[in-house]
Amino acid sequence: MDSALLKRDSDVRWVVEPHGEMRVPAVIYATPELIHDMDMKVYEQVTNVAMLPGIVKASYAMPDAHWGYGFPIGGVAAFDPAEGGVVSAGGVGFDVSCGVRTLLTGLRIDDVAPHKEALADALFATVPAGLGSEGEIRLDAAGIDAMLSGGARWAVGRGFGEPADLERIEEHGCMAGAEPEQVSDRAKQRQRAEMGTLGSGNHYLELQAVAEIFDQPAARAFGLAAGDVVISIHCGSRGLGHQIGTDYLREMVAAATPVYGIHLPDRELACAPIESPLGRRYLGAMRAAINCALANRQIITHLTRDVMRRVLPQARLSLLFDVSHNTCKVESHLVDGRSRKLFVHRKGATRAFGPGHPDLPEALRATGQPVLIGGSMGTASWVLAGTATSEAAAFASACHGAGRAMSRHQALRTWRGRDVSDELARRGILVRSPTARGVAEEAPGAYKDVSAVVLAAEEAGLAKRVARLAPLVVVKG
Amino acid sequence: MSARYEHFPHEADVGVRGIGPTPADAFAGAALAMTAAITEPDSVRPEIAVAVECRAASLDDLLYDWLNALVFEMATRRMLFGRFEVKIADGVLTGTAWGETVSVARHQPAVEAKGATYTGLRVFEDARGWVAECIVDV
Numbered sequence: 001m002d003s004a005l006l007k008r009d010s011d012v013r014w015v016v017e018p019h020g021e022m023r024v025p026a027v028i029y030a031t032p033e034l035i036h037d038m039d040m041k042v043y044e045q046v047t048n049v050a051m052l053p054g055i056v057k058a059s060y061a062m063p064d065a066h067w068g069y070g071f072p073i074g075g076v077a078a079f080d081p082a083e084g085g086v087v088s089a090g091g092v093g094f095d096v097s098c099g100v101r102t103l104l105t106g107l108r109i110d111d112v113a114p115h116k117e118a119l120a121d122a123l124f125a126t127v128p129a130g131l132g133s134e135g136e137i138r139l140d141a142a143g144i145d146a147m148l149s150g151g152a153r154w155a156v157g158r159g160f161g162e163p164a165d166l167e168r169i170e171e172h173g174c175m176a177g178a179e180p181e182q183v184s185d186r187a188k189q190r191q192r193a194e195m196g197t198l199g200s201g202n203h204y205l206e207l208q209a210v211a212e213i214f215d216q217p218a219a220r221a222f223g224l225a226a227g228d229v230v231i232s233i234h235c236g237s238r239g240l241g242h243q244i245g246t247d248y249l250r251e252m253v254a255a256a257t258p259v260y261g262i263h264l265p266d267r268e269l270a271c272a273p274i275e276s277p278l279g280r281r282y283l284g285a286m287r288a289a290i291n292c293a294l295a296n297r298q299i300i301t302h303l304t305r306d307v308m309r310r311v312l313p314q315a316r317l318s319l320l321f322d323v324s325h326n327t328c329k330v331e332s333h334l335v336d337g338r339s340r341k342l343f344v345h346r347k348g349a350t351r352a353f354g355p356g357h358p359d360l361p362e363a364l365r366a367t368g369q370p371v372l373i374g375g376s377m378g379t380a381s382w383v384l385a386g387t388a389t390s391e392a393a394a395f396a397s398a399c400h401g402a403g404r405a406m407s408r409h410q411a412l413r414t415w416r417g418r419d420v421s422d423e424l425a426r427r428g429i430l431v432r433s434p435t436a437r438g439v440a441e442e443a444p445g446a447y448k449d450v451s452a453v454v455l456a457a458e459e460a461g462l463a464k465r466v467a468r469l470a471p472l473v474v475v476k477g
Numbered sequence: 478m479s480a481r482y483e484h485f486p487h488e489a490d491v492g493v494r495g496i497g498p499t500p501a502d503a504f505a506g507a508a509l510a511m512t513a514a515i516t517e518p519d520s521v522r523p524e525i526a527v528a529v530e531c532r533a534a535s536l537d538d539l540l541y542d543w544l545n546a547l548v549f550e551m552a553t554r555r556m557l558f559g560r561f562e563v564k565i566a567d568g569v570l571t572g573t574a575w576g577e578t579v580s581v582a583r584h585q586p587a588v589e590a591k592g593a594t595y596t597g598l599r600v601f602e603d604a605r606g607w608v609a610e611c612i613v614d615v
Contacts, residue, residue: 039488067488069596069614094591094614131515131586132555132579190552201588201615239552242591242614246545250538253595267595407486408514408587408615437516437587477589 001038012063012460016043021265022050028061029394029460034452037405041067042074048265049077053273054085056335056342062349062399063456064448069093070268073348076397078333080342081274086262087282088271089252091345092328094245096286097293098203098236099324099350100372101169102383103301105308106316107229109209112472115311116430119207120473122307124432127205127300128197129477133434135196137299144188147195148180148240151291152322155298161305165298167361168319170351173298175291179284183240184247187285190239191292196299200438200477202374202401203235205300207473208381214465218385221367222320224467231317232381232469233300234374236326237293244289248282274343283328290327297322320383321370325350325400333395344395352386352398352463371463373454374401377431377476378424378444381469382454389461398463402450411446412437420444424474433476442476480506482513485597487612492597493544494610500536500600503609504543504570505561511544511593511613512558516584521559523575531570536600539570540609544593547574551590555579588615 006014006028014035016026026046030038042065049071050059056078065074070090079085112119128135139147147154152173156163166173198205210228213219224230237244252270255278256262264270272279301317308315328345335342353360353369360369368386375381379402390396406414417436420443424431433439457463480497491514495506512518527550531542543563551557558576579586591614598611 041488069594069612073489090595094594130581131589132581134555186549190549192553193555199589200586242552243549246548246592249592249595250541250545253538267598270595404489407488408491409484409486412587434581435585435587437585441587 001035001040001043003032003035005043012456016047018050022047024050024055025058026050027058028065029456029462030063031452031456034063034456038065039067042072045070045072046075048269049075051265052086052269052271053262054079054083056080060394060397062397064399064401064403064453066403068347070266071345071347074399075347076345076349076394078342078344078395079274080340085274085343086271087274087279087328087343088269088345089245089248089282090268090270091347092286093326093347094242095236095326096241096244096289097324098326099293099322100374101233101297101301101322102320102372103231103317104223104320105229105231107312109227109229111312112207112229116473118311120430120432122311123205123304123473123475126307127303127475129475130200130434133197134193137195138192139195144191145180147295148183148288148291149178150174151294152298155295160299160302165301165319169294169322170324173294175287177284178288178291180288182281182284183244183288187240187243187247190243194238195296196303197238198235198300198477199238202442203477205304205475206232206471208232208469208471210467211380211470212468214467218367218466221364222370222383222466224383230320230469231304232372233297235296237289238296240292241289244285248285251278286328290324293324321372323350323372333391346397348400349397350400351396352390353396354386354388354390371398373399373450375450376402376444376447377442377471377474378429379447379450382450382465383467383469384454384457384463385466387461387464390463393461399453399457402447402453404446405448406446408441411441411443415440415443429471429474431474431476438476482506482510484510484514490612490615492610492612494608496605496608498606500607500609501563501565503600503607504540504563507540507544507609508547508561511547511590514613514615515586515588515590516557518559520584521557522577523560524577525556525575527554527574529572529574532568534568537598539565540600540611541593541595541598543570543572544613548590548592550574557584590615
């Protein structure tokens, strides 16, 4: 991106003043190096979002922002229904409520080291991953609707996990306001065999070591110490969420201008007023998809516990936290000294509530919300914490991952899957995947440096670094 | 079918492009490009034929519907498709996709297609013939 187009406010805050049809400024949080590497499409997309009706304060891009669909990936925008604010299917994305769940295990690296191969094989054999894989759970129509209404709470009620898990999930495991009747039959059909599956692409289940602690008190509150082993699960609402995105994007593209008189700078920004029949229907369906994602990660947690019981029975798996990064949620935020109820879109951005937030579980309230950042197979993942400044900076939001530095096509021409797996094995990282081509496309070298992203997030006051996690075992779809 | 296909770069996902003498050929090429983002199209045996019908007011919307109908059929039937035939008349697309059940060992599928998007979605005619393209979220 050409930094000459931006006004530099601080070391890590760049502003595009409103011009043309922009209603508010666009704000990008990044270091000069990250700005330099950002695609110009991010500039185009973050300024396009600033043109949407009812947007409040600014259109934001996180340090890992890259070229997305309508919204940049790494985009945050809040809308006020009282000012004609909109909800956008493109602003949530196809993989509704894609997110990361991290589990504490009570194990140390030394406990795991002799069993790594066995764990890798057992996790790969137990957690369905990759295209065409199916879960063992089959839901009838009533079962699907119950799952879409209940989320992880439904899953725990069916024996997939423990009630204590729910306290460590956003919305306590169940998104209110879900309306399964607004989800198409096609979306439900796509989900029939996909409960408890990881999916493919950048989704994964990883066994990770806590490699470095940056904030001891916060790490203690999160139950993390150097040398501990944790498990992270990255996946979303599977076929159901993808189909909801497809269905409503199509409908919003058709209705935005003729029905609601909204000028769309980009069709992918298709949206509807929050207070409109279409907007309300989408919100009901999207919240059902959030529950689908929460139930999915809960079932995968259950499968993971099964594996650990068999291979390392002394393990005790409990949730550190579960947080989504593709959502639109109703939240109260202080804007110019006034609390306002806003619809906050986070597309490839993680909620990052600061200390004292009433929605946080009591054990985490003094520290701030765990912000879970996924890495690539060979690099670090991170645990951050929401800060007192994150609300004012970007409606309590932070980055979500590394972001690709190289297209899949280019990665495929650069690496062979087998070589990538062998090289990672030499570094002590065991990769299990049904597809060598998938491993090549996900090679660590195809991703940006996630460390630079989280450092920029910390400097910008979006979140603070708590711990760096290094992969030990990777199950990829 | 006398269509060809290619990919064009997107930072996180993949651009699919079909090129042919008619819009229908270009649509078939775009479908083949989508398959090629997942696996080697030649590795897919044309054992089962699946009929698809879409209706839309514009060629752009028709391309969105066509590719997403294929995403739906791939997902619910656990299939991959390697050959396509498309007819378009009066805003109605009738297509046939030939393929087989996914074999992970043989197809080595790299990704699953979540959905075709409106990003970069264009159907137009130039010196190459008809071109149908968009970004597919994978």
